[in-house]
Amino acid sequence: MTLLLINIKELLQVREPGILKVSGEEMKELPGIKNAWLKIEDDKIAGYGSMDNLPAIAADKTVDASGKIVLPTWCDSHTHIVYAGNREQEFADRINGLSYEEIANRGGGILNSAKTLQETSEEEIYRQSAQRLEEVIKLGTGAVEIKSGYGLTEDAELKMLRVIRKLKQNYDLPVKSTFLGAHAIPKEYKENPTAYMDLVVEEILPKVAAQKLAEYIDIFCEKGYFTVEDTHRLLKAAGEYGLRPKIHVNQFNAIGGVKAGVEHNALSVDHLEVMNEDDIEILKGKETMPVALPSCSLFLGIPYTPARRILNAGLPLALATDFNPGSTPSGNMNLVVSLACIKMKMTPEEAINAATINGAYAMDLSEAHGSITKGKKANFIITKEIPSYTYLPYAFGTNSIDSVYINGKSI
């Protein structure tokens, strides 16, 4: 099946093979072709160029994209899409003055979602999660990472990971799975958190690995959750099973999580709302991708990741949603890109790079995703008729998407 797009107002993020991420100054560049054509063969990008040099192509279907921009689908490298129920009551409690920490200390927060998930059947969790996944695909997401972490018992963590596996099997986009058993300390372990770490490291992790239920390991390295020592212990054990770290660090406090992640060759360190100079220094020249989650900052009213300090230091940066029931009940990458520009002072070029090629890197997918490159998967967005790509973040909250293609098929 050959699909041909013609008269594309601008084909964005066109890159040579072999570019797996962009950093610092490079992020200011967003290469593209104005008045372009794009050829798709089955599920792959087969060619592109200027309409001035359109070769004779025998296409099965031709789409006229006059006035529209075509860009790779968003790569959302940090989500908790698999959960049960919601936490609207905590939202109202926060409006009435309670903080996220106060709610968590009263047994709300992650523990609240864990209780609901433990009491919900695997089928029902799948149903609710699949609905969310379909919603974000329509919003332009073409690759996604999903974490466990609302189970917090062996049974419930494995149940969550099986739901992620079923989503992988039933949907066409790449889905990466992360084991986040160390997301919060359950009530019954409050006086003995080490015993919970023993359970995660010695009991649950070996089963996750044996059943091949996860590619990555995560931990919430934060005051009141898990320590830097817990982080080293878990990442070392998970590394022995081949699980690479993608970890929650520096959301509320800088306690050394970035350094711990880098020491274990983390694929990404995520959140980073609170960054000291050492955290930035330690990331220089490393393979670890810093990931910012601006929708979480918006929803909780916490600081935004200091993107300018990170980029001005020559580092790369990826953007993701953090879609979860507590801190970010939104999986909209378009909003993330807008917030990155409006609140983090990233340029539209930097934000689009961060949400495509760098997001793909943060899931180990940038060989086949994240840019318009010959041989890569044909996962792309066709916008509505818009004046320029800057309009995407500028018109925040507006749905500028006309259609989304995954593996060459319109969804």
Ligand SMILES: N=CN[C@@H](CCC(=O)O)C(=O)O
């Ligand atoms: N910070 C840790 N985990 C999630 C929030 C989880 C929740 O509140 O349910 C996050 O990334 O924001």
Ligand SMILES: [Zn+2]
């Ligand atoms: Zn998260």
